[in-house]
Amino acid sequence: MPFSIALSGLNAASSDLEVTGNNIANSSTNGFKSSRTEFSDVFAVSTGGVSATAIGSGVRLANVAQEFGQGNIDFTSSTLDLAINGEGFFVLSDGGSQIYSRAGAYNIDRNGYVVNSAGQRLQVFDPIGTSGDTFNTGSLSDLQVSQTEGAPQATSDIGVNMNLDSSDPVITAPFDPNDATTFNFSTSFSVFDSQGVEHSATVYFQKQASNDWDARLYLDGTGPGDVVQVGGSDTFNFTFDDAGQLVSGSGDLTGTEVVFDAKNPGNGAADLNFTMDLAEVVQYGGGFTVNSLSQDGFAKGKLSGLSISDEGVISARFTNGQSNALGKVALASFPNPGELRQVGNTNWAETFSSGQPLVGEPGTGSLGAIQSGALESSNVDIAAELIKLITAQRNFQANSQVISTADTITQTIINIR
Template sequence: MPFNIGLSGLNSAQADLQTTGNNVSNAGTTGFKRSRAEFGDVFAQSFGGVSQTATGGGSRLLDVSQQFSQGRMEFTENGLDLAIDGEGFFMVSDEGGNYYTRAGEFQVDRDGYLVNNQGQRLQGFEPDDPGSTDTGFNTGASDDLRLQTGASTPQATSEIEALVNLQSDAPVLDPDDFDFEEPESYNFSTSLTVYDSLGTARDAQIYFQKTGSQEWNAHARISNGTDDDGNPQFLDSDPIPLEFNGSGQLTSDPEEPFTFTGLFNDADPLEINFDFAGTTQYGGDFAVNDLGQNGFASGRLTGVDIDSSGVVFARFTNGQSSVLGQVAMANFRNPQGLEQLGNNLWAETFAAGDRTLDAPGSGNLGEIQAGALEASNVDIAQELVNLITAQRNFQANAQTISTADQVTQTIINIR
């Protein structure tokens, strides 16, 4: 019996050494969670025996329990490195199977998908409106997160906002004499760039002609390539009347957009609404206080940003951004019940409980820290102390077997 007790103690100490050694070997593994060997005593009592005088039968390993405490953040220079600050797991997929990990070392594969170092694709939620940066997400179903690697879609100019001051003492000119090519036929002008439906940039000029004491006409001209002889061509608008009151405030503003047709590159007609709200007629000099439009050209992908809620933004050379998706985050009622698969992966089990899948930062889920990785939660100093303790336990149980052997030899030698 003493031999079995000592042997059980050796096995327990050996399991403790192996568990601690595994923790130490993974001290540098991203997202690793340390384990703890948990033991119980072996106590056998026969039916009708006296418990007060029964001796124990040794020890045995009950469980190797995973400890899901937070690891420290280690910041990197890679924007696709992701760390979870709080509870939850990244979900990755491999040929339809789902796995869970705390290791956020992601990269882009040849097809544009976000993958880990084993080629498994990070799961996320698709945006309801990819063209908007204020979109919701379909959190009812997850899919592979993919980065848009092509050019972004251009947007044709549909509105021009012009906030100017038209000099009140400017001379009145004959509207019938207006000519884009004759500077004497208008009082002031300004210019900006607009874009057609193909993203082609076009020069746009706005000319202002005073036609009465408090009346003006605005004329717009948009470049339209060149003719066969290389002469520049233009598309012109009709006069846009502007009227002011005695305080210099604008009292009229165009209500219908003007359509420019016949664009040289067969782009869709440009329907542009001219917004002169805020334009004044004061005694000061002509001044352009604000001039803008809402179109833009196509753009190439320059970078990807991921915010704390897991929303993936793509940035393009045209200054625009688009939402590509949102990182999905999973959690379980009992994370310690997950099955360890190696390679920083866990799998679902019945013991882990039901899986919940939602956006980072919602409910009890942690937030995303981009450009960082979660280090192992192994405390080397504590593990080294545990190694010493497990070694002492092993030596003590070996001594138990040695002592039992000496006692047995003494009994055998009795004559």
């Protein structure tokens, strides 16, 4: 009987060594969660129960419990390295089956899908539109980064913030865009047509009387016969009060907005249609100044990179300064994560005991935030594991000594004459 009891102790110590060794072996594995051995004693139970003088039959391995404590966050130089600061698991598609992981080292495969080293695809919520404000949290999809160019957008709104010098003289000469003596000030900026072609726009200001100005918008070209006035007749007049604030206008100016006639860019693109807002144009002394000129058009763009917010919103950045939301990282939590089944590659699978996954957005409920450019390291405490090694080794040696003692006793009995 002592042999079998000691043998169960050897097996228990060996299991303890295996779990501890596995923890130590994975101390540098990103997203790895340590485990601990849990043992229970063994008694031979009769129908009458265990008597007060019953001797135990040894020990058995009751459970290998997983410890899902937070690992340290280590920063990297890759945007697609993701760490979860808090609870939750990344959701991955493994050939259509969902698995879960805390390891966030991802890259883009040849088809544009964001995958881990095993080719398992990261799951996200699809955006509703491209603004990145709302997402369809009712379904999951593979995150795919398109390598296509970003579509251009035609200019439709122009914002102007400037000061027209009230001390400048009145000009009575007929306006000529090629003669700087026929206008007081001019400023140029770029606009874009529906195909993303850039056009040069110039606004000329000519003072008609005190507090009274004419303005004209011309497109493309600088030499005689090259400049083309938008719509052919878009001259608008506006006046200021004695405090230098815009008070009224005429021509194409309504309120503070100028709606220009359509202009054919001549390259097959749709007609250009501008609206210019003069709400921030003032007339003070001290010189002509342009504080800002803004317009909402842009050329086509190529993918220049990705950005990922703390809320898990993944956006594609383009060389034209625009960005589009591609998706929002989905995280899953479980009622009993300790019962998840380890399936290798630092992944877990759902079990009946773990409960069904609760999939949600990062930073909501109990789910943690996403840290881009970082990886969660293993939560293994090397110092603690080395102490466990010593303890397991002593337990193994002690049980070996029990076997040696039992063998000596047995030999003594056999040698009785």
